Amino acid sequence: MKITLNGKRACLRVWKMVFPGFLIACLIAAAVVLLQATEPPVQKTMTMAEIVAAAKAEDWRAIDPENTLYMELAGGRVVIELAPAFAPRHVANVKALAREHYYDGLAILRVQDNYVVQWGDPEVDNPQKARKIQRAEKTLAAEFDRAIDAKIPFTLLPDGDVYAAEVGFSDGFPVARDKNNGRMWLTHGYGMVGAGRGDTSDSGGGAEIYVVIGQAPRHLDRNITLFGRVVQGMELLSSLPRGSGPMGFYEKPEQQVPVKSIRVAADVPIAERSDLEVMRTDSDTFQRLVESRRNRPDAWFLFKAGRVELANVPIPVRKKAGKSGTL
């Protein structure tokens, strides 16, 4: 019994000594179990470069050669992806113009700083010398916006917009929409491509084309038809000398930059194509990219914005998997 007593006493003494530690251990174990149950697996926040590098094959889509233009300049090739979901008539007409070689030998006529580059026929106002449009349409009805449609993807950006009710991405294009009036439209931002027009809405058709080279000129939204986006070669346009005339027009013909040709990619021999893929903007990977732009994980960023504006979200483009070469 003594032993038992002793035993009991000893046992109790040991228990009194051990108990606080045991209690702490139990609490820690419980906390660990709880944390494991409620917290997702710890994942280092990735930078955009890491997200793009880790993207899976299904996060990319090839650009359709039938909806791709190659503009050839002395400095290299500008690749434009067309947006038939938003401007079907303009896309068809620009392809028709390219297929009758309308653009070949025309020129970049206007480079307005922080605004647009524009090309067309230098002789457009001279009936004797102006290039004739053969089979394509000279002008078209406007395609400034379109009806919202469940078949047209829309990936919402979370941080709002100064100009539109909602903004986001649709199949690799920046877009805005307004559920109140049931409309959606491509938005003006860096590299977006549109059809120049005169004062009336139906005075453009693709014979004159402009590309945005500066701060997103969102006041142009719903005023002019956008029909595509430059996916490669922007620097060939953005670094051109600025025109010194009104609206950035070159004042002397010798300043104009020749357009060697514009072709539909499907008409170019396969070996000469720039096979590109665009990140799917409806993918989880793109969502992670957006988040990495809202809160930059890079060590350099001491303050995280926590927000991102439409025109500050890059839409990654890469050389098609398995193809040699880089962008």
Add this chain to the structure above:
Amino acid sequence: MKITLNGKRACLRVWKMVFPGFLIACLIAAAVVLLQATEPPVQKTMTMAEIVAAAKAEDWRAIDPENTLYMELAGGRVVIELAPAFAPRHVANVKALAREHYYDGLAILRVQDNYVVQWGDPEVDNPQKARKIQRAEKTLAAEFDRAIDAKIPFTLLPDGDVYAAEVGFSDGFPVARDKNNGRMWLTHGYGMVGAGRGDTSDSGGGAEIYVVIGQAPRHLDRNITLFGRVVQGMELLSSLPRGSGPMGFYEKPEQQVPVKSIRVAADVPIAERSDLEVMRTDSDTFQRLVESRRNRPDAWFLFKAGRVELANVPIPVRKKAGKSGTL
């Protein structure tokens, strides 16, 4: 009497004929009086160009030569207005660097498309060859933001902002502010000038300088010290060839663009100065300009945005009144 009766009858008959016309005339007269009483004098909505042309002398302020830098490139002069109200230490240090001719013969090292141009010492990482800073500070504590102060002007823009609680203008500079934390700061947009830094907040000081040449990179706000704005010569920077290395650095030394010199305008002979005036952003004329950007009165605009984003409001600059030449 007959005459009277006849007269009465004739009078009545005439009145019956005249009355409807009289009534209409009375109604028109009343409507005109009412309209004159309730409508302000009709005023044609002016375009930005018309507003700038009609601005009065007091709508402009001369730029202080003591707070102006001239960067001389082979292509011409870039004029930078400094912002001592927001970055007093950086402004003082950049002026000290200019006054010891630190920048003369350095080079533009980096041109990243749709982002920044950056210049500094090509040999900065080579202790043997790096240029020595003589009297100026090598690095400074950050000036990412400052306290809101009733003495610092703030002209609010009405349409909100994706990144900040409030945005507007302060003495010709784009700014944001947050009354909740009592801070205000210069914002990143086209032509804004800042001091490059490494990973720590106090690793910059003005020896490396960058200028924004693309979409407003607002994620840099409060991460790096802005200290000025290019008021003339942006096209000399924005049209430079893009660097093909990481982050747009030129890969070969011969691609770098020499900086001939940077001077404080006050140190330049008066005859050689670019005397410029900036529109006062606290003037009624500037308010009208903002409104003309929210709702473009130009016939070309078929859809009025009714809104404007900070980086889409131009801050007009002109050659000082009475001086020959134009911008």
